[in-house]
Amino acid sequence: MTLLRVEAIDARHGLLQAVRDVSLDVEEGETLAxxxxxxxxxxxxxxxxxxxxxxAGGRIVFDGADVTRVRAHKRxxxxxxxxxxxxxxxxxxxxxxxxxxxxxxxxxxPWDVEAVLEVFPLLRPLxxxxxxxxxxxxxxxxxxxxxxxxxxxxxxxDEVSLGLAPVVVERVYASLAELAERGTTIVLVEQDIxxxxxxxxxxxxxxxxxxxxxxxAREVTREQVTGAYFGLARTAGAAG
Amino acid sequence: xxxxxxxxxIHKRFGAxxxxxxxxxxxxxxxxVGxxxxxxxxxxxxxxxxxxxxxxxxxxxxxxxxxxxxxxxxxxxRLGIGRAHQVPRPxxxxxxxxxxxxxxxxxxxxxxxxxxxxAIEALDACDLGGLANRRAETLGLLHRKRLELAxxxxxxxxxxxxDEVGGGLTDxxxxxxxxxxxxxxxxxxxVVWIEHxxxxxxxxxxxLVCMAEGRVIADGEPSAVMSNAQVIDxxxxxxxx
Numbered sequence: 001m002t003l004l005r006v007e008a009i010d011a012r013h014g015l016l017q018a019v020r021d022v023s024l025d026v027e028e029g030e031t032l033a034x035x036x037x038x039x040x041x042x043x044x045x046x047x048x049x050x051x052x053x054x055x056a057g058g059r060i061v062f063d064g065a066d067v068t069r070v071r072a073h074k075r076x077x078x079x080x081x082x083x084x085x086x087x088x089x090x091x092x093x094x095x096x097x098x099x100x101x102x103x104x105x106x107x108x109x110p111w112d113v114e115a116v117l118e119v120f121p122l123l124r125p126l127x128x129x130x131x132x133x134x135x136x137x138x139x140x141x142x143x144x145x146x147x148x149x150x151x152x153x154x155x156x157x158d159e160v161s162l163g164l165a166p167v168v169v170e171r172v173y174a175s176l177a178e179l180a181e182r183g184t185t186i187v188l189v190e191q192d193i194x195x196x197x198x199x200x201x202x203x204x205x206x207x208x209x210x211x212x213x214x215x216x217a218r219e220v221t222r223e224q225v226t227g228a229y230f231g232l233a234r235t236a237g238a239a240g
Numbered sequence: 241x242x243x244x245x246x247x248x249x250i251h252k253r254f255g256a257x258x259x260x261x262x263x264x265x266x267x268x269x270x271x272x273v274g275x276x277x278x279x280x281x282x283x284x285x286x287x288x289x290x291x292x293x294x295x296x297x298x299x300x301x302x303x304x305x306x307x308x309x310x311x312x313x314x315x316x317x318r319l320g321i322g323r324a325h326q327v328p329r330p331x332x333x334x335x336x337x338x339x340x341x342x343x344x345x346x347x348x349x350x351x352x353x354x355x356x357x358x359a360i361e362a363l364d365a366c367d368l369g370g371l372a373n374r375r376a377e378t379l380g381l382l383h384r385k386r387l388e389l390a391x392x393x394x395x396x397x398x399x400x401x402x403d404e405v406g407g408g409l410t411d412x413x414x415x416x417x418x419x420x421x422x423x424x425x426x427x428x429x430x431v432v433w434i435e436h437x438x439x440x441x442x443x444x445x446x447x448l449v450c451m452a453e454g455r456v457i458a459d460g461e462p463s464a465v466m467s468n469a470q471v472i473d474x475x476x477x478x479x480x481x
Binding site: 015016017018020037038039191192193194195208222225226229230231232 | 278409410437476477
């Protein structure tokens with residue numbers, strides 16, 4: 001079943017067009033890796049899906065409903081959760097409080113503080129610690145946990161490994177694999193393409209605001225990804 | 241090739257973070273060199289060190305054989321290091337001509353008639369002649385980028401530093417900008433160009449340098465650098481599939 005349909009989205013930042021006519025379907029239960037160079041439009045596309053950036057054109061359809069004009073907080077209630085780049089925790093609140101803040105917008109579902117601590121055991125001894133005192137990896141776990149607290153059907157992750165030590169990245173990605181196994185639909189923006197492909201079912205590559213490559217994560221070759229990423233092989237793969 | 245601008249043994253750190261870790265870089269007279277590298281590689285920091293807007297912790301900068309390490313950015317501009325920024329910030333309520341005139345007066349100096357002629361020449365070189373009397377804030381993105389180039393060109397640079405000037409343009413617009421920049425070389429101006437849009441950059445430079453984690457990891461003919469396994473790993477992480 002198609003959970004998310006992105007239809008001919010254009011998105012701008014002032015004079016700059018960040019996303020150009022992007023169309024994309026995300027099937028329920030799949031993990032989609034969204035890759036591309038700096039400035040390709042990945043974050044803007046994620047934010048547009050989440051409702052935190054208003055598109056200049058096109059439609060976002062979630063679970064059959066047109067949500068293009070639905071505000072971000074209402075999309076959370078419908079089941080769309082974004083883990084933004086940079087994590088954006090409430091620094092003075094504790095880990096547990098950061099998680100509980102999100103439950104104000106929660107849907108019915110299995111996720112609660114205990115369930116989050118089970119997926120991220122590193123947070124268990126820190127539940128009373130202020131977010132500001134956490135390491136990067138602990139903050140990232142808290143940010144993902146906060147999104148899970150809303151019981152999302154679609155989890156949007158923006159550069160969750162940025163600035164984290166490799167061993168911490170391993171841990172975060174192990175948790176993502178577990179979430180995917182539980183049936184959560186995930187769209188993942190990631191610079192480390194090898195890592196992203198390892199947990200994804202499908203990959204799309206953006207270049208200067210457009211989709212330039214789309215395919216099953218297992219079948220896409222390194223040459224195809226490289227060509228699409230740098231725009232050096234404009235014919236590589238099927239354009240979306 | 242005799243270098244016009246060189247960075248020798250540059251180290252720069254921000255707190256605990258080492259951003260430039262012993263970088264040697266040079267651009268020859270009349271040469272166009274591109275610099276690529278993943279986020280955080282140190283490209284913009286290197287450009288800032290070359291331009292004089294950032295002081296390195298160690299190493300020195302030579303312009304035409306002279307050590308300019310102690311010269312501030314404005315002085316280096318007058319000595320011949322021009323710069324175009326990623327986000328053009330023209331004086332919005334001044335005309336296109338007035339904006340370029342500021343560059344010509346501040347950079348190249350000289351008698352007013354010369355400054356005037358240089359501004360006009362820069363406008364023409366960047367295909368802005370027809371828009372000279374437009375207020376800068378009314379320009380679209382491509383024309384703003386052209387204006388940014390014209391302002392830098394009007395300072396009479398021997399080296400032009402370009403910081404991601406191609407971002408946000410359509411393919412056709414990027415091609416237009418590329419033609420303008422390529423023409424600078426016909427004027428004997430050397431170019432150092434940082435750009436994420438690699439397929440545009442490789443057509444505009446003779447040599448490509450790739451940086452990662454504060455070091456130069458590849459230097460050579462553009463297509464060879466872009467197919468270098470170490471370069472691809474630096475961008476894409478460990479081997480795919």
